[in-house]
Amino acid sequence: MSEPAVTALSDTVCELGEGPSYDPTSGSLYWFDIVNGLLVEHRYDGETKTHPLGRMASAIAIVDGGRQLISAEDGLYLRDVATGKLTLHTPVEVDNHVTRSNDARVHPCGAFWISTMGKKAETGAGSIYWLFKGELRRLFADISIPNSIAFTADGTVAYYTDSKSGLIMRTACDPATGLPIGEAKVFADRGGGSGDHDGSVVDLDGTLWNARWGEACVNAYSPEGKLTRSVRMPTRQPSCPAFYGPDADRLAVTSAWADMDADQRAADPQAGKTFLIDLPVRGRFEPRVLI
Numbered sequence: 001m002s003e004p005a006v007t008a009l010s011d012t013v014c015e016l017g018e019g020p021s022y023d024p025t026s027g028s029l030y031w032f033d034i035v036n037g038l039l040v041e042h043r044y045d046g047e048t049k050t051h052p053l054g055r056m057a058s059a060i061a062i063v064d065g066g067r068q069l070i071s072a073e074d075g076l077y078l079r080d081v082a083t084g085k086l087t088l089h090t091p092v093e094v095d096n097h098v099t100r101s102n103d104a105r106v107h108p109c110g111a112f113w114i115s116t117m118g119k120k121a122e123t124g125a126g127s128i129y130w131l132f133k134g135e136l137r138r139l140f141a142d143i144s145i146p147n148s149i150a151f152t153a154d155g156t157v158a159y160y161t162d163s164k165s166g167l168i169m170r171t172a173c174d175p176a177t178g179l180p181i182g183e184a185k186v187f188a189d190r191g192g193g194s195g196d197h198d199g200s201v202v203d204l205d206g207t208l209w210n211a212r213w214g215e216a217c218v219n220a221y222s223p224e225g226k227l228t229r230s231v232r233m234p235t236r237q238p239s240c241p242a243f244y245g246p247d248a249d250r251l252a253v254t255s256a257w258a259d260m261d262a263d264q265r266a267a268d269p270q271a272g273k274t275f276l277i278d279l280p281v282r283g284r285f286e287p288r289v290l291i
Helices: 262-267
Strands: 007-008 017-023 028-033 038-043 048-052 056-066 065-070 075-080 085-091 099-106 110-119 126-130 135-143 146-151 155-163 167-173 180-189 197-202 208-213 217-220 229-231 238-244 250-255 273-275
Touching: 007 038, 017 056, 017 099, 017 238, 028 056, 028 135, 038 075, 038 197, 056 075, 065 110, 075 273, 085 262, 099 126, 099 197, 110 135, 110 146, 110 155, 126 180, 126 197, 146 273, 155 180, 167 197, 180 208, 208 250, 217 238
Parallel strands: 146 197, 197 238
Antiparallel strands: 007 273, 017 028, 017 250, 028 038, 038 048, 056 065, 065 075, 075 085, 099 110, 110 126, 126 135, 146 155, 155 167, 167 180, 197 208, 208 217, 208 238, 217 229, 238 250, 250 273
């Protein structure tokens, strides 16, 4: 199996690039530099803009043509696309100054799974929440580094991980509400690798594509949890994939230089860039969030 070409989609370098999501209406891929409070917007025609947010933020969802929902360190904010103005919509752990937001994904029904974690990855400081039509509910607590939140296209299966555990979990999900059903079970483990499971997306075939932080690859798992492919990345810390382009048929992948010393950064000169994997996939666009 030949290796697909992997090229820099954007030369914008993020200390902690995360949370990519493509908006087919505007033709823009959005992602975050979490620790520096920046939202990056890369249009399909090649133009890139950086929007300061004034707070740590990590995930974005589309509400409608003029509004986005941003998951930030103290809650969920509505963002006016035209002006960039942020308005607090739902406070989340606003009095907990230890935590910030992390991984998130919109369920096919419009529910938003969002997560928190310690700013220094404190053990057990994080949680995963569910937001749907104005209701916020904690789903899972005592998580150190929540990641890999993703759903099958029919909404019947949800995935998530605590990256410190080395295990991606799978749970049945109510397709009408996006709430988990029953007990979560192990879907995939770290195996013999040294890296951590980071962000994931699930394509129309049920394949879960997972960025392997620290191991310079994006791995593909079958619906049964079997590793079917591993795509090498030109940087050690890929963080999250997203389906990209007008047909959602390619993968864009964010990365980070966070936690690297000077020698490691010199050895990994592309760390922090966002990449495009030239491998056809049967992707899908993120649903709009119902707030």
